[in-house]
Amino acid sequence: MKRTSSTIRDVAAAAGVSVATVSKYMNGVQRFSPAVEARLKAAIEQLGYRSNPLARSMITGETRAIGLAVLDIRNPHFTNIVKGANRVAIEHGYTLLLVDTEENQTRERPLIEALAQRVDGLIVSSRIPDDSVQWMLDLHKPIVLFGSNRHFPIPCVGTDSYLAAYMLTRHLVNQGHRRFAYLGFGQSRWNDERIRGMQSCLAEHGLTAALYEGHTPSPQAGERACSSIMLGPERPDALICYNDLIALGFMKEARALGFALPEDISVAGFDNVPYGEYTSPALTTVDLQSEKLGELAMHKLIDALAGKSDAGYSPLEPRLVARDSTLRRTASSDTAPALTTPTRNGDSR
Structure with a gap:
C-alpha cells in the first residue's frame, strides 16, 4: 500500500542509497547507473513519494515558476496574453504566477519586486516610463517587457501601434469618412503612437482629428466622453478609440x-x-494578436533562462478586422486619392 507521508529518507532506505542520491535523482541534477535508477523509481512509486518544491528550489536554485505582471486582468487583451503565456509555460514544465497591478502605477514596483522573489524570470506589462526600469534590472532576474524600450537592452515583444492606427485610419478614409475624432488614454505609452499613426494617414489627405481624453482604458471612459463628442458643435463621422473597451462603452451610451x-x-x-464580435453592431477593430504576444514573450523568457537571451524587440503585425460598426459614407470615397503604406514603424503594445 502506498504511503502518503513518505519521506526522502524512506525512499533512500527502500532503494538502498543515500538521501543525497535520492535528492539528486529527483531534482535531475545527476544521472546514476540503470540499476540504481530502477531501484529509485520502484521505491518512489511504491511509497508514493512526492518531492517538496521548496526543498527542490533550495537545491537547484530554480523555482520552475515564471512571473507575469499585467495591467488589468479584467481587460480581455491581458486575459488573452495570460492564456498564450501559460500555454507555452506548461509545455516547458513551468508554472505561471500572475500579478494584476490594476492600472495603478504606484503599486507596480512593490508587486513586481515581491513576485520576483518567487520566480525564475519575469514578463511585465507596465505603465512605468521606459527610462525608469533600472530597478527591474536590479532584481537580477531574466525579464521580458511588452513594448519596445529605447533606453535599456531588454528583450521586448509587441505589436506596432503606429502601423495599427495607420491601417485603421486608412480603412475609414477609404470608406469616405472626413470628420475624425480620437478618444484616447494618455497614460499609456502606446497612446501617442496610435495618435501618430492616425494623424500621419490623415495628413496625407489634408484631414485632421479632434482629440479627446478618456482617463481610463475602460468602457466607463467611453460612456463618460460620449455626450461631449456627440452633442458638441462639430460631431465627427468617425471615432477611433484607444481600445475596444472604450469603444464598446461609447457605443452603448451613443445608443x-x-x-x-x-x-x-x-x-x-x-x-x-x-465579445466585440458579438455586440450590435459588431465592432471594427485591429487585432493585436494578444495570445500570440503572450506566447512570444514566454518563448523569449525561456530562451533567456537557457542562456540564449536576445535583448532585441520582436514585433507582431497588426491585422485589421472590419465589421459593421463602420459604414461607407459617400461616393467621395471612391474618388479619394490612393493611400500609401507607412514606412516608419512606431512603438508597440
Whole structure:
C-alpha cells in the first residue's frame, strides 16, 4: 500500500542509497547507473513519494515558476496574453504566477519586486516610463517587457501601434469618412503612437482629428466622453478609440442618447477583444494578436533562462478586422486619392 507521508529518507532506505542520491535523482541534477535508477523509481512509486518544491528550489536554485505582471486582468487583451503565456509555460514544465497591478502605477514596483522573489524570470506589462526600469534590472532576474524600450537592452515583444492606427485610419478614409475624432488614454505609452499613426494617414489627405481624453482604458471612459463628442458643435463621422473597451462603452451610451450606429457615427478600436464580435453592431477593430504576444514573450523568457537571451524587440503585425460598426459614407470615397503604406514603424503594445 502506498504511503502518503513518505519521506526522502524512506525512499533512500527502500532503494538502498543515500538521501543525497535520492535528492539528486529527483531534482535531475545527476544521472546514476540503470540499476540504481530502477531501484529509485520502484521505491518512489511504491511509497508514493512526492518531492517538496521548496526543498527542490533550495537545491537547484530554480523555482520552475515564471512571473507575469499585467495591467488589468479584467481587460480581455491581458486575459488573452495570460492564456498564450501559460500555454507555452506548461509545455516547458513551468508554472505561471500572475500579478494584476490594476492600472495603478504606484503599486507596480512593490508587486513586481515581491513576485520576483518567487520566480525564475519575469514578463511585465507596465505603465512605468521606459527610462525608469533600472530597478527591474536590479532584481537580477531574466525579464521580458511588452513594448519596445529605447533606453535599456531588454528583450521586448509587441505589436506596432503606429502601423495599427495607420491601417485603421486608412480603412475609414477609404470608406469616405472626413470628420475624425480620437478618444484616447494618455497614460499609456502606446497612446501617442496610435495618435501618430492616425494623424500621419490623415495628413496625407489634408484631414485632421479632434482629440479627446478618456482617463481610463475602460468602457466607463467611453460612456463618460460620449455626450461631449456627440452633442458638441462639430460631431465627427468617425471615432477611433484607444481600445475596444472604450469603444464598446461609447457605443452603448451613443445608443442611449438616441444615435444610430454606424449611420450617425462609425466607431472602431484596438485589441479585437472576443465579445466585440458579438455586440450590435459588431465592432471594427485591429487585432493585436494578444495570445500570440503572450506566447512570444514566454518563448523569449525561456530562451533567456537557457542562456540564449536576445535583448532585441520582436514585433507582431497588426491585422485589421472590419465589421459593421463602420459604414461607407459617400461616393467621395471612391474618388479619394490612393493611400500609401507607412514606412516608419512606431512603438508597440
